[in-house]
Amino acid sequence: xxxxxxxxxxLAACIGRNKxxxxxxxxxxxxxxxFEVGRIAARKGRKLVLVARNKDxxxxxxxxxxxxxxxxxxxxxxxxxxxxxxxxxxxxxxxxAGQIAEVLIAYxxxxxxxxxxxxxxxxxxxxxxxxxSPASLMNRAAVYFETSAKKAANSRRNGVLAVISSVAGDRxxxxxxxxxxxxxxxxxxxxGTRARLFSSGVRVLTIKPGPVATPMTASMPGASRMASPxxxxxxxxxxxTNGHAEVLYVPGHWRLIMRIVRxxxxxxxxxxxx
Amino acid sequence: xxxxxxxxxxxxxxxxxxxxxVLRPAWMDExxxxxxxxxxxxxxxxxxxxxxxxxxxxxxALMDMRQLDRVLTFDTERGLVVxxxxxxxxxxxxxxxxxxxxxxxxxxxxxxxLGGAISNDVHGKNHHQQGTLGCHIEQLELVRSTGEIMLCSxxxxxxxFAATIGGMGLTGIIRRASLKLKKIxxxxxxxxxxxxxxxHDFERLSSDDEGGRWEYTVGWIDCLSGQKTRGLFMRGNHAxxxxxxxxxxxxxxxxPFNLPDFTLNRLTIWLFNTLYYAAGRxxxxxxxxxxxxxxxPLDKLNNWNRIYGHRGLTQYQxxxxxxxxxxxxxxxxxxxxxxxxxxxxxxKKFGHAKSPGMMSFPRxxxxxxxxxxxxxxxxxxxxxxxxxxxxxxxxxxxxxxxxxxxxxxxxxxxxxxxEFRRWVxxxxxxxxxxxxxxxxx
Numbered sequence: 001x002x003x004x005x006x007x008x009x010x011l012a013a014c015i016g017r018n019k020x021x022x023x024x025x026x027x028x029x030x031x032x033x034x035f036e037v038g039r040i041a042a043r044k045g046r047k048l049v050l051v052a053r054n055k056d057x058x059x060x061x062x063x064x065x066x067x068x069x070x071x072x073x074x075x076x077x078x079x080x081x082x083x084x085x086x087x088x089x090x091x092x093x094x095x096x097a098g099q100i101a102e103v104l105i106a107y108x109x110x111x112x113x114x115x116x117x118x119x120x121x122x123x124x125x126x127x128x129x130x131x132x133s134p135a136s137l138m139n140r141a142a143v144y145f146e147t148s149a150k151k152a153a154n155s156r157r158n159g160v161l162a163v164i165s166s167v168a169g170d171r172x173x174x175x176x177x178x179x180x181x182x183x184x185x186x187x188x189x190x191x192g193t194r195a196r197l198f199s200s201g202v203r204v205l206t207i208k209p210g211p212v213a214t215p216m217t218a219s220m221p222g223a224s225r226m227a228s229p230x231x232x233x234x235x236x237x238x239x240x241t242n243g244h245a246e247v248l249y250v251p252g253h254w255r256l257i258m259r260i261v262r263x264x265x266x267x268x269x270x271x272x273x274x
Numbered sequence: 275x276x277x278x279x280x281x282x283x284x285x286x287x288x289x290x291x292x293x294x295x296v297l298r299p300a301w302m303d304e305x306x307x308x309x310x311x312x313x314x315x316x317x318x319x320x321x322x323x324x325x326x327x328x329x330x331x332x333x334x335a336l337m338d339m340r341q342l343d344r345v346l347t348f349d350t351e352r353g354l355v356v357x358x359x360x361x362x363x364x365x366x367x368x369x370x371x372x373x374x375x376x377x378x379x380x381x382x383x384x385x386x387x388l389g390g391a392i393s394n395d396v397h398g399k400n401h402h403q404q405g406t407l408g409c410h411i412e413q414l415e416l417v418r419s420t421g422e423i424m425l426c427s428x429x430x431x432x433x434x435f436a437a438t439i440g441g442m443g444l445t446g447i448i449r450r451a452s453l454k455l456k457k458i459x460x461x462x463x464x465x466x467x468x469x470x471x472x473x474h475d476f477e478r479l480s481s482d483d484e485g486g487r488w489e490y491t492v493g494w495i496d497c498l499s500g501q502k503t504r505g506l507f508m509r510g511n512h513a514x515x516x517x518x519x520x521x522x523x524x525x526x527x528x529x530p531f532n533l534p535d536f537t538l539n540r541l542t543i544w545l546f547n548t549l550y551y552a553a554g555r556x557x558x559x560x561x562x563x564x565x566x567x568x569x570x571p572l573d574k575l576n577n578w579n580r581i582y583g584h585r586g587l588t589q590y591q592x593x594x595x596x597x598x599x600x601x602x603x604x605x606x607x608x609x610x611x612x613x614x615x616x617x618x619x620x621x622k623k624f625g626h627a628k629s630p631g632m633m634s635f636p637r638x639x640x641x642x643x644x645x646x647x648x649x650x651x652x653x654x655x656x657x658x659x660x661x662x663x664x665x666x667x668x669x670x671x672x673x674x675x676x677x678x679x680x681x682x683x684x685x686x687x688x689x690x691x692x693e694f695r696r697w698v699x700x701x702x703x704x705x706x707x708x709x710x711x712x713x714x715x
Contacts, residue, residue: 032300057301060344060358067348067355067369215300215341 015265021048021243022099022159023072027080027137028107030057030224032214035064036233037104037240042070049097051076052107060272076099080107082129085098090140097220102160102240103141105134108218113190116178125179130182135189135196137184143204144195161197161203167249169208170258174273188249189262206247210254227251282336285579287586288648288677291332291705293444300341302358305449307337307701315703316419318447320387321362324394325589326677327705328442334703337447339389345369345568346450353411353455359448361387367565371520373457376512378410382620384521384570389448394674395440395634395669397624399510399569401492403427405627406636407673408439410454416446419701423449423660430632437697439631442673443705444698460516463490463568464488464532467559468507473603479507480623487511491570494554496547497609505621506554513562520564521573528576538647543615544645556637561656582647589675590657591643593624595633598667607661609644612656617642632690639658641674654678657666673706683708 018209022166024041026034031080038048041063050065056078066073069120074096078089090164094100109129116123141161168176169184194204211217211224220226233249239245250257276503279293294314299305305317317331319338330336342360349355353375354365363377364384370376379398395408404410413427424446426435436443466488470476476493486508495505572578579587594601602621609616620643624636646653661683662672670687671679685691694712 056303060302062357063346064344068347189369215298218298 002019016086021072022101023049023097024104025049025051025093025097025114025132026099027051027093027103027105028164030054030061031077031108031164032216032229033212033236034104034106036059036229037106037237038065038070039068040233040237042066042073045069046070047061047072049076049079049093049098049100050058050095051080053077054078072140073148074150077255080137081125085135086133086136086140088139090144091146091255094144095235100141100144100159102162104236104240105137105161105163107134107142108164108216109179111176111179111182115175126178127182127196130179131185131189136188138163138189138193142197144203145197146200149202158201158246160203160205161193162207162236164207166253167188167208167210167258171261171264173269205239205245207239207250208247208254208258209250210257212250276704278460282322282330282338283327284329284677285323286588286648287328287506287582287676288583288588289332291326291327291330291706293331293334293336295335297337298341299337299339302449305337305342305417305423305447306485307417307447307478307699308421309310309627316447316621316701317704318359318389318393318443320390321385322388323383323386324673325587325675326673327706327709328673328676329390330396330705331703331704339387339447342449347686348373352499353457354452354460355455356450356452357388357625358450359392360387361389364409366455368520368523370455370471371458371565372518373460374458374518376458377407377492378454378456379404380652381407382398382570383573385573388451388453389443392439392448392451393441393630394442395631395636396674397636399492399508399622401627401636402623402625402626403486403489404456404489405625406440406629406631406634407435407453408631409627410628411439411630412452412454414438414451415449417449418446419699430640434673434697436630436632437567437694440634441631441694441697442633442704442707444702444704445685446699446702459519460511461519461565462513462516463565464513464560465510465563465568466507467554468509469555470507471502471504473503473547473599476503476505476621477599477623478505478593479509489637491622493621494550495606495621496551497606497616503603503606504551505619505630506551510568516562519564521564521570525576527572527574529578529580530677531583532580533582535585535647537581540613540615552603580622585650586648587645588653588657588677589645589662591672591675592660592664592669593637593639593641594667594669595639596623598669599640601663601669602640605642605660608657608663612652612659614646614652614656616646618645627653630669633688635670635674637670639669643672666688673710676706679710681712682712 024046026038028034030052048060048070054063058075062073062075076092111126165187166183169187170182181259190204190206211226212229212232214229235250239248276286279296288498290369315334319336339360342358346356348374380398391407395406396407416424416426490510493505493507602670
């Protein structure tokens, strides 16, 4: 007779270190960074579940990823800020994915600071898009991973939950603190979720990109000197599928820059306009 | 408003242009040529590999198409790929080659967008068998400034389809297109290099292939060799066997800045041509080569146009009927007399395949393409002199390479011009078009 079930699971887990079995779920798949992460995963022949709001754009993204070698691409069109529909959305994601290996939550909106200072409805909407909604989906993902961890008690790795925060969330700054507040809260929420999922063997990855040359930042000054989304995506995919990173700054030098920015005394920082 | 953008230029860097706005659509639904606030003409811009000003719109606006780089569907059974217009031919190859498909027609660089390749109806070394790229476009989607989205093919809106292929981006903005690929069983190309010493030998070598034994043929000529027109005739076929490996995704070699203007002078050009010819003669046996160095030798070196210094380069590409082949000797004679060396001379016999494009450059006959370091008045005067030879031979010049031809030369080269003009979208224009159509907009 062959190997025992336990032995077999151990071997499968070893092989699984390099070869993912479940799907990669990308929520906010039409964001430029998420799309480039999808392209890397597609080239590796992964199964992908893509969620976004705009059907035509999502179809364009899905077509590209299928053409590049993804073994299966499922698309789900959803209005992500409707948190009361998230239970339904998550069950559609589970059905489309079968088994989930990683979740990447990648959507967000670069808030107009000036407008948010006078238009409260706008500010609240930005908080929903950049914090309430991704936090709600992180909870859904957390439940899924906890449940699947119980079912597969022997497997050594039970998934990765990655969320895109921002360096803007590291300190409240004059130029973008509405956006920064939501992204900072999201980073805190991810930190707590990391503690929640630790015992289930699930890794939570907080991603903090510096400015990246994407359509979201095209109107910002210095757009031509920003990091390329392809390079940022390569770092993100590597951190999601390999290694143990928990907080990822991309490009890496932003870790040092933000450490310095965080250390600026309040008495000085309040006078800065950046 | 009032912005001045000078960072967009053609491959030859002459002439320079200043644009008032650059739109960068990230999605097909953002390709909206009618949404421009300024009352300025618009032109789509791809990878800027046109040499002259057909990709520029001085005083107007550009729509940079490079973010539209998605492959929408790839039918690996039929070899039909549907792409957004900003996808480069190199990106198509990365997907197609591992599955046994190749571009049906490819120009000498893969760093052009599909939209740009259609707008210039590009040709390659297999023109005598496959015609132009436009012959292999099944359908394209064009956004007009009226807001209409027009599906064009040989059967739907055929007039607009014919005007758009080789239409220099003037008939609307191409936002996607479908291309029929060609089956290959190997990424290798079986190549033979045959040296020739006279023009007559070149013609004989070209005619040898009328039987269709060689899909790809091209001649390189040494323009400084004097009376004898020596050169190398290269011919190849896709190999039957070999791996289906792609070209490297990244190019490591780069020319980081403009080299001094004296880098290319008569001496260095003579040296290069002599060494190149000698190397070709020595290696004149049959061999196999990967498609990348065979089709795209210069793609290995990023920004190779910087070798020509800050004044840039220009190319003179003409076609003449076969019966007028003597014109080429006259052209070479006049170049020699002007003492302006051409670094790279390429000669090719076009076939009879008819492109659907009404403004396509390729037509039956012989084409000659010569690269020159740009020397302002000296170069412009030489080219005017050469125009007379081409005109007398009932020839034509290629807009994608041209920074300077006169309206009269253009009209003589493109008799369908008046018919074409009816299809031009009134909101679109280019520096080239205003120059050759004598429009001031």
